[in-house]
Amino acid sequence: xxxxxxxxxxxxxxxxxxxxxxxxxxxxxxxxxxxxxxxxxxxxxxxxxxxxxxxxxxxxxxxxxxxxxxxxxxxxxxxxxxxxxxxxxxxxxxxxxxxxxxxxxxxxxxxxxxxxxxxxxxxxxxxxxxxxxxxxxxxxxxxxxxxxxxxxxxxxxxxxxxxxxxxxxxxxxxxxxxxxxxxxxxxxxxxxxxxxxxxxxxxxxxxxxxxxxxxxxxxxxxxxxxxxxxxxxxxxxxxxxxxxxxxxxxxxxxxxxxxxxxxxxxxxxxxxxxxxxxxxxxxxxxxxxxxxxx
Amino acid sequence: xxxxxxxxxxxxxxxxxxxxxxxxxxxxxxxxxxxxxxxxxxxxxxxxxxxxxxxxxxxxxxxxxxxxxxxxxxxxxxxxxxxxxxxxxxxxxxxxxxxxxxxxxxxxxxxxxxxxxxxxxxxxxxxxxxxxxxxxxxxxxxxxxxxxxxxxxxxxxxxxxxxxxxxxxxxxxxxxxxxxxxxxxxxxxxxxxxxxxxxxxxxxxxxxxxxxxxxxxxxxxxxxxxxxxxxxxxxxxxxxxxxxxxxxxxxxxxxxxxxxxxxxxxxxxxxxxxxxxxxxxxxxxxxxxxxxxxxxxxxxxxxxxxxxxxxxxxxxxxxxxxxxxxxxxxxxxxxxxxxxxxxxxxxxxxxxxxxxxxxxxxxxxxxxxxxxxxxxxxxxxxxxxxxxxxxxxxxxxxxxxxxxxxxxxxxxxxxxxxxxxx
Numbered sequence: 001x002x003x004x005x006x007x008x009x010x011x012x013x014x015x016x017x018x019x020x021x022x023x024x025x026x027x028x029x030x031x032x033x034x035x036x037x038x039x040x041x042x043x044x045x046x047x048x049x050x051x052x053x054x055x056x057x058x059x060x061x062x063x064x065x066x067x068x069x070x071x072x073x074x075x076x077x078x079x080x081x082x083x084x085x086x087x088x089x090x091x092x093x094x095x096x097x098x099x100x101x102x103x104x105x106x107x108x109x110x111x112x113x114x115x116x117x118x119x120x121x122x123x124x125x126x127x128x129x130x131x132x133x134x135x136x137x138x139x140x141x142x143x144x145x146x147x148x149x150x151x152x153x154x155x156x157x158x159x160x161x162x163x164x165x166x167x168x169x170x171x172x173x174x175x176x177x178x179x180x181x182x183x184x185x186x187x188x189x190x191x192x193x194x195x196x197x198x199x200x201x202x203x204x205x206x207x208x209x210x211x212x213x214x215x216x217x218x219x220x221x222x223x224x225x226x227x228x229x230x231x232x233x234x235x236x237x238x239x240x241x242x243x244x245x246x247x248x249x250x251x252x253x254x255x256x257x258x259x260x261x262x263x264x265x266x267x268x269x270x271x272x273x274x275x276x277x278x279x280x281x282x283x284x285x286x287x288x289x290x291x292x293x294x
Numbered sequence: 295x296x297x298x299x300x301x302x303x304x305x306x307x308x309x310x311x312x313x314x315x316x317x318x319x320x321x322x323x324x325x326x327x328x329x330x331x332x333x334x335x336x337x338x339x340x341x342x343x344x345x346x347x348x349x350x351x352x353x354x355x356x357x358x359x360x361x362x363x364x365x366x367x368x369x370x371x372x373x374x375x376x377x378x379x380x381x382x383x384x385x386x387x388x389x390x391x392x393x394x395x396x397x398x399x400x401x402x403x404x405x406x407x408x409x410x411x412x413x414x415x416x417x418x419x420x421x422x423x424x425x426x427x428x429x430x431x432x433x434x435x436x437x438x439x440x441x442x443x444x445x446x447x448x449x450x451x452x453x454x455x456x457x458x459x460x461x462x463x464x465x466x467x468x469x470x471x472x473x474x475x476x477x478x479x480x481x482x483x484x485x486x487x488x489x490x491x492x493x494x495x496x497x498x499x500x501x502x503x504x505x506x507x508x509x510x511x512x513x514x515x516x517x518x519x520x521x522x523x524x525x526x527x528x529x530x531x532x533x534x535x536x537x538x539x540x541x542x543x544x545x546x547x548x549x550x551x552x553x554x555x556x557x558x559x560x561x562x563x564x565x566x567x568x569x570x571x572x573x574x575x576x577x578x579x580x581x582x583x584x585x586x587x588x589x590x591x592x593x594x595x596x597x598x599x600x601x602x603x604x605x606x607x608x609x610x611x612x613x614x615x616x617x618x619x620x621x622x623x624x625x626x627x628x629x630x631x632x633x634x635x636x637x638x639x640x641x642x643x644x645x646x647x648x649x650x651x652x653x654x655x656x657x658x659x660x661x662x663x664x665x666x667x668x669x670x671x672x673x674x675x676x677x678x679x680x681x682x683x684x685x686x687x688x689x690x691x692x693x694x695x696x697x698x699x700x701x702x703x704x705x706x707x708x709x710x711x712x713x714x715x716x
Contacts, residue, residue, distance in 0.1 A: 251508060260503055
């Protein structure tokens with residue numbers, strides 16, 4: 001019983017981390033439909049940033065978020081201007097190849113600058129807290145709470161603010177939105193940069209938990225794409241739910257079947273969701289084709 | 295017609311002679327295939343530094359038969375890249391001797407491309423058994439085969455830890471965790487088979503993917519089976535994740551033995567701090583008891599360690615010392631005896647080598663198989679005298695602890711203190 005409890009709790013908590021890393025991609029891929037294969041490398045760059053601030057300035061990685069989040073917003077804006085925007089009106093594959101190239105480029109720049117050494121920050125909280133027989137790592141719990149706060153805030157922003165409405169309008173019908181006076185190109189830029197900023201936040205939360213190295217993004221990018229689609233394209237609470245599902249399924253199947261099958265099982269889950277709920281767990285009907293029918 | 299042929303033959307031989315005369319002063323070019331970029335670059339570059347020290351040392355001593363040694367780099371990031379880079383060095387650069395490769399999947403690829411062109415390949419650290427079981431004529435693996443890593447770990451448990459933990463082998467609970475790619479699986483299979491032969495039953499035996507992001511299920515299961523000794527084959531990132539998770543869930547064992555890569559990486563200490571102290575590592579020895587080395591090898595070893603530490607500000611890992619040892623043997627035992635430097639000639643020289651343990655800097659000797667090894671008659675080109683053993687992370691470095699002949703230190707921290715005391 002305590003084993004099952006530990007597995008579920010750990011699965012939910014790590015799922016929260018997966019979700020946080022996927023929320024940025026929900027904006028970029030789920031909302032804007034930009035297939036950003038360099039998402040993992042955005043995470044890598046932000047993690048190096050958090051590492052540098054923690055190691056060189058001696059600050060807490062959570063405090064580093066104050067600098068990393070705006071820096072990643074700026075980074076996202078530059079990437080959008082220089083690479084994504086010119087490729088947007090070309091066939092869909094061009095964006096795919098452009099971001100793929102960006103991903104390889106960034107990995108190798110990181111390798112040259114940072115070497116392939118694993119970089120870490122020292123643990124912030126010593127020992128886990130225990131509830132009965134269950135161990136909870138404080139950093140994971142904090143990460144989970146930040147994810148919940150982030151989901152609620154973003155949800156509120158998308159549903160109620162002018163910017164949120166403009167984003168949704170742009171996605172549903174870009175031309176009509178433009179005719180209504182919405183600055184569509186700027187909305188795209190802000191959303192893309194905002195997605196990058198969220199990756200920056202995720203990186204600061206992940207830095208006390210994982211090592212950073214030039215190819216760290218590869219370990220996470222596939223999970224992030226699955227979560228975005230699983231939760232429902234463009235649905236932020238869907239990403240949270242998708243992340244938790246992936247975390248728990250991975251945890252339980254790794255224990256009860258075999259660790260090597262953990263990834264296989266969440267892809268099986270993914271397949272089933274796609275068969276029975278093609279719009280994802282919380283996606284609205286037709287969400288999958290929005291923005292594809294011009 | 296006949297005189298024309300004779301004339302052109304004479305002319306051709308003169309040209310050839312001139313050619314060889316000219317090349318007497320030219321450097322001997324050796325292709326070095328290592329992962330210089332990509333996920334394995336860290337280890338690849340450490341190996342490269344060690345090999346460069348060997349090249350510099352031999353050139354400072356006047357080179358080989360008066361010729362300098364020159365390296366030509368090929369970036370073997372992945373097995374596919376390894377093949378195309380090896381092909382490039384052979385066909386475009388005219389390389390006839392290749393070395394390096396670091397990881398087993400790369401070694402498999404490089405040796406395949408080299409063999410296809412009849413090029414001599416001197417593998418430094420690849421370990422998978424398959425490398426020398428394909429009937430290749432010009433591939434020689436100087437490092438130990440994968441099964442020996444595991445055997446060293448198991449022998450250490452049987453011959454040493456069992457007594458230290460005051461638990462007879464019949465009572466000792468041994469667990470095995472392995473990453474499921476070429477190296478981890480190969481070593482894991484070896485440990486399983488060898489344990490069976492020794493009558494040891496494993497209480498846990500599971501493989502995992504090295505890109506796993508959550509180690510909870512693995513650590514939790516280990517907690518449930520309560521092993522005395524855990525043998526783990528991991529790469530750096532997953533080794534760190536595992537150790538952190540073990541601390542998080544308060545999972546303790548009496549002895550922890552990591553095999554190679556992840557647990558021998560020098561930056562493990564940077565990542566998990568002092569809790570690294572006490573962990574055993576079955577691998578190439580980073581530094582062996584100098585008393586087992588031949589006197590002239592001892593001097594070379596001293597120089598190598600001094601130069602490496604001066605250059606990289608830390609002691610070499612076992613694979614880097616193995617890389618140095620292998621190319622140094624190539625420079626001092628193989629190439630000086632060559633006249634043509636053609637693969638066929640080098641093969642004859644290499645097969646005649648019969649060097650006792652302690653002839654190489656890392657304590658190895660050299661004796662290659664050539665379809666004549668009773669344990670596996672299909673094996674050709676495997677060095678049977680490669681040293682492998684167990685060393686231990688100590689407070690401020692590492693010490694060789696097993697086998698007793700290579701040991702520099704007694705094992706400490708047995709049983710391993712719990713996380714609250716580390």
